[in-house]
Each structure stands twice: as structure tokens, then as C-alpha cells.
Amino acid sequence: MKAFTEFSLSEPMQRAIQALGFEEATPIQEQTITLGLQGHDVIGQAPTGTGKTAAFGIPLIERAKENRGTTQALVVTPTRELAIQVSEELNKLAQFCRISSLPVYGGQDIVRQIRALKKHPEIIVGTPGRLLDHVRRRTLRLGTLTAVVLDEADEMLNMGFIEDITAILRETPTDRQTMLFSATIPRPIEELAQKFMRDPQLIRVAPKQVTAANTDQFFVEVPEHKKFDILCNLLDMHGPASAIVFGRTKRRAAELCEALNTRGYSADALHGDLTQPQRDSVMKQFRSGAIEILTATDVAARGLDISDVTHVYNFDVPQDPESYVHRIGRTGRAGRTGTAISFVTSRELSQIRLIERLTRRAIKRLPMPTITEALVGQQQATVERIQNAVGEDRLNNEYRPIAEELLDQTDSITIVAAALRLLTKEPNKTPVTITAERPQRAKGTGPKARKGFGARSSGKRSAYGNKGRRG
Numbered sequence: 001m002k003a004f005t006e007f008s009l010s011e012p013m014q015r016a017i018q019a020l021g022f023e024e025a026t027p028i029q030e031q032t033i034t035l036g037l038q039g040h041d042v043i044g045q046a047p048t049g050t051g052k053t054a055a056f057g058i059p060l061i062e063r064a065k066e067n068r069g070t071t072q073a074l075v076v077t078p079t080r081e082l083a084i085q086v087s088e089e090l091n092k093l094a095q096f097c098r099i100s101s102l103p104v105y106g107g108q109d110i111v112r113q114i115r116a117l118k119k120h121p122e123i124i125v126g127t128p129g130r131l132l133d134h135v136r137r138r139t140l141r142l143g144t145l146t147a148v149v150l151d152e153a154d155e156m157l158n159m160g161f162i163e164d165i166t167a168i169l170r171e172t173p174t175d176r177q178t179m180l181f182s183a184t185i186p187r188p189i190e191e192l193a194q195k196f197m198r199d200p201q202l203i204r205v206a207p208k209q210v211t212a213a214n215t216d217q218f219f220v221e222v223p224e225h226k227k228f229d230i231l232c233n234l235l236d237m238h239g240p241a242s243a244i245v246f247g248r249t250k251r252r253a254a255e256l257c258e259a260l261n262t263r264g265y266s267a268d269a270l271h272g273d274l275t276q277p278q279r280d281s282v283m284k285q286f287r288s289g290a291i292e293i294l295t296a297t298d299v300a301a302r303g304l305d306i307s308d309v310t311h312v313y314n315f316d317v318p319q320d321p322e323s324y325v326h327r328i329g330r331t332g333r334a335g336r337t338g339t340a341i342s343f344v345t346s347r348e349l350s351q352i353r354l355i356e357r358l359t360r361r362a363i364k365r366l367p368m369p370t371i372t373e374a375l376v377g378q379q380q381a382t383v384e385r386i387q388n389a390v391g392e393d394r395l396n397n398e399y400r401p402i403a404e405e406l407l408d409q410t411d412s413i414t415i416v417a418a419a420l421r422l423l424t425k426e427p428n429k430t431p432v433t434i435t436a437e438r439p440q441r442a443k444g445t446g447p448k449a450r451k452g453f454g455a456r457s458s459g460k461r462s463a464y465g466n467k468g469r470r471g
Contacts, residue, residue: 002025003024008037022319026051028052036058042056043200043203044056044203045185046181050205050320060090060123061093061099064099070122072122073123073145073148074142074172075148077156078156080108086103087125088101104130110133117139147177149180150181152182169196180197214333215338219342219364219366222344224345227343242310244294244296244309245267246295250297252316252435253295262430262432267291268294270294270297286306287306298323311331315343317343386419
């Protein structure tokens, strides 16, 4: 896959992408961004959750003119919830340039919308019914548009919006750029494209992977500030011989590595700032067992072929379902079983449900483990280590005489208890600092901005297209 740094994007856009935690383009983004920047009409056939908003949003913002005083792009969505989400995501992508996006949808005070429209935002995102209402009132004029996006076109067709969309498109300039995205391309959508698009480039993206059958998948709902302590409790309970902890950004992976080492775990980091010799050194130590935990970003871990990883922990929810599949695919390989656990804040629960739908696999909820459970887990791991060592020949020759001497002085139960105490790695609660990656407020939405698309997760995000009420 292509890194966002490889696209010919402006400095403000690159800053926004970095702030959002985007590193690697999804397949629909990789193909659409280049064509969109060149001004081509595009038909993108891709399922929900593949990153469509950034795919069309980046070209829209890059091609928009700052301070032009006119509305230049229109995004039409099937539901008010999706309109809000897409608008917020576009504002985040445009946070370092003077371009704003306004959501327009049914159910909101129309007088308030009219006042906002008089400010001529560069991009408007709306539902067909309310957009057409404004067009007919002449409070929205579409003659200045240079681009139109139809998002989730098949859903708008199913909701009976095809006539409204047709009426809206007739009000736009014929030389505009048009991008249409749909999970399926039924005949009415084909006819719409033939009538209103100019030599569109067709992009088809389908999920290429399914989640591994040998991997047990779980999620833990946990506040952001408790994530690291819960991670440590799980590590103590599971005692993984080889585990990968995925973070959203390079900074996150580095901080997690440092914090884990502070708590006494054996960890190293793998991220994009490492040179190839450094990367090779980290991987050599991880494969040999010299380090037990690898903290990594999606980009750095892509292509890793390690057959004995027992656990994957998603410290941050991934950008899209394909990234999730890639991450948990690092475990449960070569016929072995594996465990994948994702840490989810309350605002990210819908993303887990979306991943379940698209991967057709249930992700079970785990309760937050306590420090007591972590200690019990460590004690059990110590017992297993002792039981595994019982059959070793070295015991008779090197350690039995010492054991017999100890038994002359102390009873066997006390000796075993002392051995368990010394060998058990008790939970370490040394204070550490992990920078919280909270969602940034969407530009131009004010202090009471609604949380939605882009605000659901605190880092890598993509167009998840929630279905909701008709707008």
C-alpha cells in the first residue's frame, strides 16, 4: 500500500493527515486520490468502512480555492448522521487551510442553515431532501460548483432519493467533476452515471481478506486514560511468549515501548522512523525471543511473517476493517491458535460492530481485568514453569542436593510458596506517561459540535457510513 507522504499533497494537507494519525492509504484511497487530484470523474465501488471520505475529501480540499467566497463542492449523503460525520471529517482534513465544510440536513432549524449558507462555505455536505429544499428556496445556488460527490449512492437509491439527486445535478455546471461511491452498482446508478458523468474512471475495491479462523477475538471497553494499566494487567494474566501491541502513530508506538520497559516488560518498537538496520535488529531480537513484546504501527508491521506470535493487542482501534484484519493476522498462523484483543472507548463501539459485520466474525466483550486477576495470572504462569521444569534431568544432578538440605530446615509447603513468590512477576504500577490521542474538534463547528464521523475514534479513521434516518 502507498504511504500518504508519497502523494503530491500540499503542506497543510500533509500536516492534517499526520495530526489525524493517517499513515498508509487504503486501497480505495490509493486509487481515488490520484484520479481525483487530476480532475477525473470517478465511480468507486467499495463497501462501507474502506476509507471513502478521505478518498474523495482530500482531492476536494486540495482543489478548492481559499477565500474565494463561493461554494465549490457538494457532497450528497443518504442520512443526516452521515452528513454530520462526513462534514466533521472534511473539517479535520482542512484544519490547516482556510476551507470549511457545512452539514445541511433535515431536522435542523432551516433559518439557522440559511444564515450559515450566506457565509458561502467552500464545501457543503447534505441530504438530498434538504439540499433540494434550499435549491428551490434559492438559499443555495449550485452554479459555482466545481465538484459533486454522491456518497453511498445505492443507499440513496434504496431510500427513494433518485429523483431528488437528479434534480440537484441538473442545477450544477456541466463541466464539474463528479465522484460517485456505492457498494453496488445497480442499473439506475449506471443510468445516473451515464447521464451526468464524463468518461468516469471505475475503481472496484472488495475486501481481500477474512479474519483468521484460528484467532479468538475480543474487545475491552476502557477509558483512554486506563488503557495502559489494562494492557499491563492483560499481559500479566496471559504471560504471552510473543506479542504485538499496535498503536496508531509512530509516537504512540515509541511511548508504549518506553512505558512497557519502565514497567519491567521486555519490549522494543517498530515504526517508520527506524532505519533498515535498526528494523532488522529489532526483528532479529523479536524472532529469537530476546524481546517478548513488539510495539508497532500498521505501516511498520505490514508484511511481517512471524509464525509464533501468540497475542495481538490493538491499543488503538485501527483506521478501517482491512487494517484490523491485517493486524490480527499476525497471530494464529501456521495452524497455531492466537488471541486478539482490542481496546475500545465508548465512542468507538460502533466501529467494532462495523468490523464484525464486514468480517462476519463476532468479537466478544471482555470485562476490564483487575490487578488481582493479573496477579493470579502471573502465579499460574509460575506454576506452569515449575511443572514444566520438573522433568528436566538437571534437577537430579544439580538441584536435588540443595532441595534436600532445604527440606531438613523448612517444610516443603513453605519452600514451594517461597519459590512461587520469588518467581512470580508481580504487577508493577510504576507511573508512566502515555500521551492521550483525543479527537480534535472539527474546524468551524463551535464548542458544542456534535461528535460523529472522525470524532468516534481518536486516530486513524475512514468513512464508516452509518445508516440512519432519512434526511
